Amino acid sequence: MSLRSGVRPLAVAAACFLFDLAGTAATAAEIPSEQRRSGYELMAPETRAIQDDDATNPGMLWVLDGEALWNRKAGSAGRACADCHGDARASMKGVAARHPAFDPARGRPVNLEQRINACRAERQKAAPLAYESKELLALTAYVARQSRGLPIEPAIDARTRPFLEAGRETFNRRQGQLNLSCALCHDDNWGKHLAGSVIPQAHPTGYPLYRLEWQGLGSLQRRLRNCLTGIRAQVPDFGAAEFVDLELFLMWRARGMKIETPAVRP
């Protein structure tokens, strides 16, 4: 065993070296749909049990907060989300499964957080909620909860395709001091270990989700920032266009998989 584990990093290093020599963007093979796995399937049974039961899933605390915010009037228009959208259980069903979605006003895709804040600014005449604030996470979790169990299906057409391709480029681009791309871990080496943790396939099926490491709920962009910090790359600001393009690509890559919000992850 010790011999084998000693040989493997060498082989990886040699492969990386060859890619560099070739001087091409080494596009990793995409995971075939029948091999796609949610991070849920790579978790310990105990962590799965926490997610499965709404009575133990701590993400539900944010969903309940989000429900209260949904019905609370805000802004100078004095309107609540519910005043226009009614019962979220019907009106918000499937919405999270379609985001990031194209916004004609901005001429680019927006994620669920940006959509909520646009609605706040334009319809409620309220100040936008800060990214990663408790309120925005709660509202996003409540809206995304209504899509639980539905397949992810972002609309890819002529308008969104350039942004999808930009996201794909980011996913496959080596960056940071460690010179790694997302694909090197999440396409090529999923299921293996990085230190003590299993490398997942990076399908954003349950955001915003409760990470035991965070001791709280966090957005997909928080998770992306963690990964970028890990490879010692420059981290864009929350809400940056590059992040939204990457979110769109990740959702397209996870198309057909079911929404789990609020998921629990180690």
Place this chain on the structure above:
Amino acid sequence: MARAVVTLPAQAKRGEIIEIKTLAQHAMETGFRRTQTGDLIPRDIIRRFTCTYNGTEICRVDLHPAIAANPLIAFNTVATESGTLTFQWVGDNGYSVTEIAPIRVE
């Protein structure tokens, strides 16, 4: 926002063992962490959880700094009579949350 969620069966047979699950929203700040400038972040935890069944205490938990945020406390009890269960979480900085749940025993 201080929220707590309690889950238990709405009705049970007399003598039946029922499971009660509680989840309290709390950061459980240990008091050992420091800010980037080196200042100690003061302790802010839930110190005690109690559950009474028609006035009789059936479960008491002392919580300490090593317990994770949003603590999940689950326990069993025997359904003896119809009535109410009262759950209370008490902690630092005046934190106090009370939840009441009815139960029907036949």
